[in-house]
Amino acid sequence: MPQHILPVSTYLLIFAALLALLLATVGAQYIELGPYNILLALTIAIFKAVLVVLYFMHVRFSSRLTWIFASAAFLWLGILLTFVMADYLMR
């Protein structure tokens, strides 16, 4: 497997982005959006997670197999949450 070495600056950039998103999460709490607050918070969290997974965990530069397993995990989590919540929302 070929080695892919990222420059340190990339890591620092991603880190800065993560901190900015953290501030955004906290800041978003002070905006009254009703039920959308949680959606916003989760969207930001997903962004953060994607950054960590793609760069810190090198998935962006990994084999397709790694992509598949990394996304399968979240897909399956999605199945669990969607179907369970669907039952509650449709009752």
Place this chain on the structure above:
Amino acid sequence: MADTLVAHQFDDMDQQRDAASLGMWIFLATEVMFFGGLFAAYAVYRWSYPAAFAEASHQLNALLGAANTAVLLTSSLCMALAVHAAQTGSRRRLMLFLALTMILGSLFLVIKGYEWSHEIHLGLLPGATFTYVSPSPAFSATQVEMYFMLYFLMTGVHGFHMIIGLCLLMYLMVQAFRKRFTPDYFAPVEVIGLYWHFVDVVWIFLFPLLYLIGSK
């Protein structure tokens, strides 16, 4: 020298490395599903008891939570840099960043521990020690207790993972000290790094879900 590091069942170093990294990814997938069960329970009850959950979450110290998130993100950065150091074969930087990762990880646990002890002191630990009385007729203490049970369970399981992670980092530290890693062989650093980042990712979701319910 490379040969002794390849276990007998593998043909070469590359195969061994691929296996280790794939193995860790699959393990992380199982971890996602393990936390997934807890997230499902959380989703259902938050949906059922919105008021109680919002109220309960206000008992937490969101500032500390945010600070802890920053700590963990920084430790993740350090871990990434440690892997980078291993890739480039700089043993001193590797050890430095491993140490920083561990220090930040421990700091996280200390802060979390402080929060926990404070919450337990306030009588928020579910079970016999739960003394919370609902201030509003609109929801019951049981529902708040439900939140705290999820809170303690999720942060507890997460903290448990952190402790395991710290042990693994310690192991890496020893190995690095013994000069086991070279730019050709550092799979353990990489694989344990994956684990550490994953623990970080879990917290990225736990923080808004647990600390930030309902707007301020």
Place this chain on the structure above:
Amino acid sequence: MQSVSPTAELPRTGRVLNYLNNGYTARSWLLSTDHKRVAILYLISVTLFFFAGGAAAVLFRLELMTPPGDLVQPETYNKLFTLHGIIMVFFFLIPSIPAVLGNFLVPLMIGARDLAFPRLNLLSWYVFIAGGTLTMYAALAGGVDTGWTFYTPYSSMFAKTHVTAAALGVFISGFSSILTGLNFIVTIHTMRAPGLHWFRLPLFIWSIYATSLIMVLGTPVIAVTILLVGIERIWRIGIFDPSLGGDPILFQHLFWFYSHPAVYIMILPGMGVISELITCFSRKRIFGYSFVAFASIAIAVLGFLVWGHHMFVSGQSMYAGMVFSFLSFFVAVPSAVKVFNWTATLYRGSILLQTPMLYAMGFIGLFTLGGLTGLFLATLAVDVHVHDTYFVVAHFHYIMVGGMVMAYLGGIHFWWPKMTGRMYPEWWGRLSALIIFVGFNLTFFPQFILGYVGMPRRYYAYPDEFQVLNVMSSAGASILGAGYLIPLGYLLWSLKYGKLVGENPWGASGLEWQTSSPPPTENFSTTPQVTQPAYTYPHTEELLLG
């Protein structure tokens, strides 16, 4: 037995080192990381569990001979079927083919020296034994009476038996399953012999791969679920009990999220075995290789979308019920594809009815009937009537006993010469296959009728009019039990007295047949090169169909 092998040759009389005679001490077994030795450890343990679970079945089938509860106390009865279900599912059927045949064969079939993580493999056996011991302790210390499904709030708040210990046992054994699955996936991805690309793999490997996916993605969920039950039970903190603000239906969702896919853990490996047996004993390539291969993956994936069909009358939303019912029928399609392809493989084959083949044929028929009755259950209105009756019991025994146990026995017979270097006695093999088939149908077919007429499951006493069918079922069970004891006897006998065999007594294809029987510890003296698709037998002509 007529000689079936064109290539059979007796091994040299001098002692050849193989995995069996490579050390005799307990230590050389208990600390061995050789996948073949670990497989044997599993073989012994799951056999013990099978007979323990079977003994419980013998006892409660005796109780069910007469309508009133007269043999045991109701509580005892409940403990018996719970123990039976837990042992059979978690400690026999789930590990059966994957952990025994899978461990033994995966490296051999793909031309590797061992699994990717041999020590993890041994660890998973210890974890399994730890879980099993704890569960058996719970059983002996007073039993568990929740049913294998651990439904809340009964299990978490009301049952007065050893639920926590048993649940912990299941929890622990789950990790064994996860580790095994992880090991297989990594091994299959990274350790195939040169030239062995995906579409040259034996179908057994495909099915084990699909099974491993389920183990890895599903098992963690049952683990947390059990953890939550434990917490509610020990600390009385609400999570599933409505009186504490919880919702029991959530438990059912989480439980079946794992346990429905788990039923495919309990059939896919069997399907893989059948593909091997059918091809070998008709000396022919499988019909529609890629369809059979992808069907395994399709079953594994679709299997995660249908769990709510266990909950049609549970009080889940009516619409959710309809969605789950609809999706359930999708799983039927890849299963049907497999059945049809196996049947078509027989067409113009060169068919030999040795014991393993008899089991394979039994499997196809019984699995078909079991699967089709699964469709009855997936049909909403019908399930409302037959849910939690003996119809369900009959359905799953047709698949699990008629299907998977048959496949397991077929596989054990087929690879027995490879595992031990000795042949089992063929005549006895066929006889017991026949007895098992007859006993099985007599035990479980009447239960379909019982269920449709309305006899609920988990009943220790029942109205008089159900007696005749119950007596038939109990009679069948005793035939079945005897049928299982015969192979136990002759397989043990053959260890010492069985005929010695060469590398490939069946004239089968597949890398595992290219090394000596029993294989040496390192499996192959040189890493094999693969140049042909799976199941390449010498053939007469190319035959093209539409």
Place this chain on the structure above:
Amino acid sequence: MIFAQVNFAPPQGSSLAPELDALFYYLCGISGFFTLLIAGFIFYFALRYRRRSGQEMAPTVDGSLNLELIWTFFPFLIAMTFFAWGARLYITSSRVPPDAMEIHVVGKQWMWNLQHPTGQREINTLHVPLGRPVKLLMTSEDVIHSFFIPAFRVKQDVLPGRYTTLWFNATAPGEYHLFCAEYCGTLHSGMIGKVHVMQPQDYEAWLSGVDVGEPPVSAGERLFSRLGCITCHGVRGPTLAGLYGSQVKLANGQTVLADENYIRESILNPSAKIVAGFQTVMPTYRGQLTEDQLIQLVTFIKSLQGARQQ
């Protein structure tokens, strides 16, 4: 002959039963067909192509796309007929006719308590009139049970903390089994009883012969004032007349159907769904009411007629 005493099908006691049996036999037919088809082919091939010599070889048949498509598509099509028919019956059997007579069921380890609308109570037996839709409103005091009448082809889990419903229209007089179908502990198999289907006049006669308790509606009315509900509702709280069956607008903008579970939840967990325009002042009554009392309150609220005002 011993089989003379074996039933191969349960009696048909309700309007649903013949319809369900038709579907069931359709499934049996298809399943029988496929099982025999597969078994037939296997036996035929096994005999026709059995190996005659050790050296015999078979031709290579790699597969056939057409056949694969056929046996993917047709089973799917057939399966969809199962789904459609099953779903149709399921929907009809879930929709309770509005004129159904309502009987209350409270399950507990290990008995069934039933109460008729006029107040008569029974244990483990249920008397119902012929030819009239009957709705059961059910809940449990402890664990999950399941109300199962094979002759009517109906079954529904009975849950603690919630209401579930079930309905049937009995069509043949007689005595039928009542079973608890969800495992509920030691005497699960003892949680059984009988359903008596009677001619309407016999049913009336039976009713008048039984000790009449207080009908649930009036018991509920007394509770309503005794618990102080009356002090708020109509003043600080919404009026409850016409509530049952209406669509309630909630403070968060959603609307929900006010069924029994909604009313129950409003009493036990008022904050879960706040009615638009009101404050969360209503106290929770969790833990203060028995299941019986709750049912009485719900029945009383359901009985309040009037135009819904919100």
